Amino acid sequence: MARVAVVLKVFPNSVDIQPGELLERIKAKLPENYEVMGSGEEPIAFGLKALKVIIAIPEESEGGTEALEQLIKSVDGVEEVEVETVHRLS
Numbered sequence: 001m002a003r004v005a006v007v008l009k010v011f012p013n014s015v016d017i018q019p020g021e022l023l024e025r026i027k028a029k030l031p032e033n034y035e036v037m038g039s040g041e042e043p044i045a046f047g048l049k050a051l052k053v054i055i056a057i058p059e060e061s062e063g064g065t066e067a068l069e070q071l072i073k074s075v076d077g078v079e080e081v082e083v084e085t086v087h088r089l090s
Helices: 019-029 065-073
Strands: 003-012 035-045 048-058 078-089
Touching (some): 003 019, 019 048, 019 065
Antiparallel strands (some): 003 048, 003 078, 035 048
């Protein structure tokens, strides 16, 4: 089964939410066949940090990245999700 890597920028809804804490919440919500491949932080402004995360999903995922975006947006503490890039994994 082919997989794709989706690079997301996840914006927290408060400066009080740490990116590591947000990552753990995201991991807990992901379906079994989704995998976090990497993550990092990106300063935004006034102490706010976005979480950049790379998630591998099945290429055949219904709805493409839309379903993943909606799943991440449903995580407590997430304000917005932005897809930066999508790469096919070999």
